Amino acid sequence: MRTIFLYSQLFFFSVVTYLPAAAQEMSGQPREKTAFQIAAPWKAVYDIRSDVAIVYGVNDTDIPFAERVALYRQKGYETHFMTGIAWGQYQDYFLGEYDGTKHLDEGQVERDGDTIWHGKNVPYIVPSASFLDYLKTHVKQAIDAGVTAVHLEEPEFWARAGYSEAFKKEWNNYYGFAWMPQHESPEATYLSSKLKYELYYNAVKEVSAYVKEYAKSQGKNIRCYIPTHSLLNYSSWQIVSPEASLARLNTIDGYIAQVWTGTSREPVYFNGLEKERVFENAFLEYGSMVSMTAPTGKKLFLLTDPIEDWPRTWEDYKENYQATFTAQLLYPGVASYEVMPWPQRIYLGKFKLENNDTPQPISQAYATQMQVMINALNHVPLSDNKLNGSQGISVLVGNSMMFQRFPTHNGYEDPQLSNFYGMIIPLVKRGIPASIIHMENLDTEYGLKNTKVLIMSYANMKPLSPKVHEYLADWVRKGGILLYYGKDTDPFQQVREWWNTNGNTYEAPSQHLFELLQIPAATGDGEYEVENGKVVIRRKDPKALVLQAGGDEEFMQLVRTAYQKDAAAGKLMIKNNFYLERGPYLVAAVMDEHQDKSSLTIEGPVIDLFDPELPVLAEKEVPPGTQTFLFALSAIDDMQRPQVLAAASRIYNEKSTADSYSFLTKSPEGSHNVMRILLPSAPSEVTISKAGDHVKTEFSQEWDAVTNTLKLEFENSSKGINVHLRF
Template sequence: MYKLIFLHLVLFLFSINIYSQSDSLKQKTSFQIAAPFNEAYDVRSDIVMVYGVNDAGGNFEQRIKGWREKGYNVQFMTGIAWGQYQDYFLGQFDGKQHLDEGQVQRNGDTIWHGKNVPYLVPSDSFLKYIKTHIKRAIDAGVTAVYLEEPEFWARAGYSEAFKKEWQKYYNESWQPQHISPEATYLSSKLKYHLYLNALKDVFAYVKYYAKSVGRDVKCYVPTHSLINYSSWQIVSPEASLASIDDMDGYIAQVWTGTSREPVYYKGLKKERVFENAFLEYGSMVSMTAPTGKRMYFLTDPIEDWPRTWDDYKRNYQATFTAKLLYPTVDHYEVMPWPNRIYLGKFKVEGSDELQTISPAYATQMQVMVTALNEMPLSFNKLNGSHGIGVLVSNSMMFQRFPTHAGYEDPQLSNFYGMALPLLKQGIPIETVHMENLDNSNTLKNIKVLIMSYANMKPLQESYHTALSKWVNDGGVLIYYGRDNDPFQTVREWWNTGKYNFNSPSEDLFKKLNVSNTKEDSFIQSRKGWVSIKRVDPKELVIEGSNDAAFIELIRQAYEKYAAAGKLILKNNFYLQRGPYVIAAVMDEFKNGESLKIKGSFIDLFDPELSVLTEKVIEPGHQSFLYDMRTVDKKQPKVLATAARVYEEKIAAGKYEFIVKSPSETMNAMRIRIPYKPAGVTLTKLSGEKVDIIKNDWDTSTSTLFLKHKNFSEGIRVIITK
């Protein structure tokens, strides 16, 4: 017995020691991976999120140990709606098969994520099972737990497991969701609550168990944006997760795969990756900004579907640029699955041959990733007219499938109709989450708010109270919608109990004391103004060139009624964050002008790190630059590199540091030196000499360009005068 008590004490002290070490580790950048450590994809971010207890053939504790020994802050990620949980589904966990807990669609088919891996209806037994994984991860010393993608497909909802949950939640018999708009709405609302409650339960366990062993383990949810889930017809708790006390933040899972979803604009349906990514990241910011929860932005240098390397690179630049245009976020998941990126094979344009990542793209990608380790928060704002918001809600996910009474919202156009015409005119449009309206910070900087109930419905009356207060205090509200979609009459608070409104907007307009029939004018509501347009927002983008009147209405609202200044229309976005300059020029603008930026720059999208005095950005393209005018010319500094810098030492006539990056890749570095170097030596930490491929001095900028092979173990660079 005493031996057992001693063993528990040793484990307890060990867990405290692990935490005290990891607590001091950096937490700015991360990546997720199921595979064990390998020099070929040693990305050198602060955090590695080791994925899945059963993934990568087991050896979970060895994977944790291997990454920790390489200096990483080790955390844990696993799926909450699916995962390598065959031992649970096939009966090895508790002697019972659980395949019947899968999400089932109308034809009786289960929706699968892989062999013997269904998307789940979260049950008590599954939550009990997932907690065994959580315990194992905490015992292994992880500092955070990520429960990924709480997803319930809109087309699902026909399983026996779901029928039981319906009875429990609504206290009435299950209704097949295809029979009526109300059944569809109630079905999705239940899906939303099932995963909200599941995460609440598991995160409470994380905090409880961590505390019992003297630890403080953080809890995060990696999730797609509300825009993407609504577009892909998936239901998830989204903004409501921020209400969970034990939830510390999110990873915004935005990448080429989500952002390339085609959308309508001026009657044309096509991919608009940069614009879509900008709106997706923005919806994630607005979801968390009022709550103070931490946000990590994800980008992926490739994507899940096999494309060409050229396609990946082009769209990676677009999504990467979009995320950097949000200066209040400075934490990043730099990539998922680096083993897939560095070792996977994909086509190049003009060829059917599968190839690994090119040295040039790998170098460019690593330069971009390294910059994220240094990317500062900034109080700078995007160029353009700020303070215009579009209201969104979790209930956008509730109306997506199936359709009823012939009413459709193709490609989520009721949202894009309010946002895309403004974004395309260079207005840094914001999304505002209705679920955050009770927080006084939510509308603090919004001057003009655009909304519609064509594609969503208010889940609480308090949202209308908050909106009416904001308008009465001077806000300008623009309402678009015919209010004739079949979801207007679903059983909800505005038509039950003391209320009998035909649509939720009737309650809102009553609270604002304005007529809901008066169109084409601004109606005063105390200090604020309201304009009502009986047009569904989708009509502004599905029909060609139908947004001119909308833009003019926004101009009046912004300039005259909100007195917010001149509404600036343009085709570009520009932002400086410390030494970094981020810019994008959009196509489909009336004059198609390019953007010219003059100064002294390093082109960070160029693997040769070229020096520029002028950068010209054409429509449909983006740029990422390092402004050399921001750094001290008298102090040596690595300005840009495809490796991470460690142990920097500056002495008279000598500059020394170590660089680490995935082995067998190529490093490019541009270094500011106040003198022309007389000597440059590169050696592995083992003492072996490393060949220098390029050693070029640029007199005009006093910068040295070095190119050499990378090694995970590290290379010591010594530059002497």
């Protein structure tokens, strides 16, 4: 496969064989590559044909949960169960129907005494023992209904909460001393957030253990997943959650990375300008989730949403869906996806157009494009390929990023989480595929294995254990290059923690790290050789790198020197794009806000999977600020074998003979199907009929003699459409 890149860079890629849907199915094993979540019962108009239907909530509809599960199973779906662990349709618990006692006083409460509500009579909850017992009854019902996995969604505690009697009780039990109002001191804020973290860690631990124990008693093996926002988003939105720690529980089998337009459109700073940077932010959010999970070997589903919770225009949804969709595909070590939440909201909902205030249903074109994209996810393979660009630069993060967000003290400010983004957005914007490393995973084999240059700061987080520094110091001594940014003067440096208790008297946690590295206590900038490695200290908080125009110039020079000279890792490539090949799928994004304003050109022939017409292009131009998702015909190993290359439907029952090719295809009822099919020669006969009654279906066809591909268009059916081709 040939590609044209800016700067004429050459990259070498491994070969991944493309297999049609039927060949990818694992005989005798449930296939769980793609999924969607839904509370509503099955309907033909949103029958999107992913592998798994994650049926939401025991109490979420008038139709009993077991009936909803049975219906999805009858339609061929593997079924899972999802329910919120911090909120949900639990009015029977809160209003006293469950045990005769009202529990509204267990909600998360703000300083002014207001409860934080998720819905009517549904507070975000302080997870009490009685609430967890109640939640276990829902888990039991789900397992009894035949689900094969349980998802405990969004363990969330708002940073601004922490004033309820329920929380004060938990404080006394955990710390053994009187509750401290978090607004009164940095230490109270930090300790409050740390407790919130522990409460939901223990809640997940207890309920997931029940999942495993009850399943085992029934002779079943039920998996348990945590659908959660990224550490970056929770930190930005001022929410505390256990995040990375949960992967260490042997009762947790993995996560769903809840990243979508709604999280990724959170504005961030770069070059002095605060604005939405949806692709870049999504790329980092997914990267945070991959980094959190990959070292543990647990499964990860990546989520996208063709719309979002907040009402906007269809044009806005489409543009940002493409951005987040592209970002998730740039992580080739993950190939499982939640293709959408709430299909009924997408197919039956109405939203505005750009110049029309009257809400409109989804357009035929966007629905077709979306269906092409989600069906492609059934085939996108895992790959050992890497993003183009300089590998080996990482930024350190930790769960304690969530602990300093609210309220502020002594003038401490971190606008839009800029003490994190300052270390990484300048790299991403220059086409450097910087990775994220979780300090909670430094003890794994994966750890810092592929990192040559590590950038870190304690301006926005703190190490929860001195072990973190032992791993970092060992890595530096063996040849790692560490760039440390931070004044170490924020008010959270003096909170009651391991570095200043039990005989330790460090004024800041970084002093412990530098002592292990035998670096003298430094108040100013410095550069220090440490055995085979090097430490560069800059007494500047990372937010300064992005809050001012041009604030990252010295930073980029330091990164270049560290990478090229100190780490001897090769030339630091500066460019405006990311590009990745995954089997026949080509994924690319071109950044704006870059001195290089040129487009990326990708040689064809390729099928444009973001275009609902599925055109075959001789080449694809990707302008700055846009992304693309392509199917490369040159990746097909047997051009004589008939196969569906792309379709707004899912393909079943493929059959080939010397002169024919047939299959069954399914997608939401009444939606518009466009598909491109590879054939050895032009078809002499095309027959299309509805499954079951064999009634002929109207269609249009177009043959491309250059690529030997047939484009078919017709109306989809949930029951299925039979396609028979002779050639």
